Amino acid sequence: MSSVITDYVDCPQCGYPAQKDEYYVVGEEKVVCNHCGYSHVKTNEDKSPHTYHGCGTIHYVSKDGKTDKLVRLRVPLSIVDRHKIYMDIQENYDTEKSSFTVWDDTKKALDFLVGRRPRTLEEQYAEQTAEAEYYRSLAFDTPLKDDDFIGFDEA
Ligand SMILES: [Zn+2]
Numbered sequence: 001m002s003s004v005i006t007d008y009v010d011c012p013q014c015g016y017p018a019q020k021d022e023y024y025v026v027g028e029e030k031v032v033c034n035h036c037g038y039s040h041v042k043t044n045e046d047k048s049p050h051t052y053h054g055c056g057t058i059h060y061v062s063k064d065g066k067t068d069k070l071v072r073l074r075v076p077l078s079i080v081d082r083h084k085i086y087m088d089i090q091e092n093y094d095t096e097k098s099s100f101t102v103w104d105d106t107k108k109a110l111d112f113l114v115g116r117r118p119r120t121l122e123e124q125y126a127e128q129t130a131e132a133e134y135y136r137s138l139a140f141d142t143p144l145k146d147d148d149f150i151g152f153d154e155a
Pocket residue numbers: 011012013014015016018033034035036037038054
């Protein structure tokens with residue numbers, strides 16, 4: 001039996017989905033956001049939890065799709081570094097699958113320099129609900145036919 005519960009929560013910093021791992025046996029908790037780079041670690045021995053402010057993330061996915069690497073930025077990038085990383089991704093990596101985000105501390109929001117904006121948990125939930133309702137409406141719109149019951153009397 002696994003002693004870790006994995007769940008997704010709204011990232012306290014950027015609001016996009018962050019992974020939360022709860023190691024309930026040892027009483028540890030870890031929240032990691034792969035969008036802005038935020039992380040929060042609460043351990044047993046170390047009573048004061050660590051929170052790392054995210055400055056953005058770089059997700060490099062190779063053109064053949066075989067390797068990928070995620071970098072969480074702990075310090076803000078200079079304009080020059082930002083440009084270098086951007087160009088590096090454009091030239092050497094799969095731009096469809098790679099992503100590059102930087103945290104804008106003035107706007108308190110993530111900028112997506114490469115890659116699409118992810119969906120929030122709320123948006124994912126709304127989508128799933130709409131999909132479930134669609135399938136439910138299909139089920140109710142299909143009237144039962146007499147043919148469906150053939151066979152029961154013959155048994
Ligand atoms: Zn985040």
